[in-house]
Amino acid sequence: MIDESLRELYQEVILDHSKHPRHFGPLDHATHNADGLNPLCGDRITVHLNLDAEGRIADIAFEGKGCAISQASASLMTDMLKGRSTAEAEKLMNGFLHLVKGEEGVTGLADDDLEILLVMAGVSAFPMRVKCATLAWHTMKSALEGSGAPAKSE
Template structure:
């Protein structure tokens, strides 16, 4: 059984306290949002893809526990510059390895939330035909709260 204290390793706290690319990405081409209904964690992932299918820029925003927010920062940093195919091939186990400390199954859901949202955001282009250019990304994609 993992020790709760192990979760708060230095690199985890670094990503929580000083996250990589946290905030809005006004130039996003793809975006989605998801939440963990068990604990209330919420993550939005915004991506700017180039014409060749490369993730030029990746940002996240959200609220939640140290694990959900730190893992989102780690994931966004890891996938930036990768191709869409590379991001799609990035597995849940690789996400857990990226996070580092071993987690209980309930805490794994916190860690994997950003990974799930990334996978859906890759398939959720933002509609450029909207009349209001200042509206920003819409997070109207499928809800992850219905997953078990």
């Protein structure tokens, strides 16, 4: 259970990321792109990635419109993934999905990464908002896979 002062801090972080998103905008010379849509509320996200020769995310950006949760999640995601390998990105995504769905068993994440991801853990109390929080992450995965099909949050 998250105590009240920690919950307030997490809400401040979410509001800051939604009002001042990091890595927001187009990305010149992106090597991978994907569009995502949450049909339940209309949130839209486009993720742009630039992978280097070693398969690391050299740069990442997002564009779109949506609620504070979807925008904050995309901003947090881009902050966390820049400079990471695709394997690290997948590991962070899996940990994030477990957290926002309120599932047990988030393992294998560095303490610093887990601390950042915990900001969004409170979303699990609002099942309709989980799709908002996961949209950017599913879209990033689609971009990495180069599927071309629009991503949908689950």
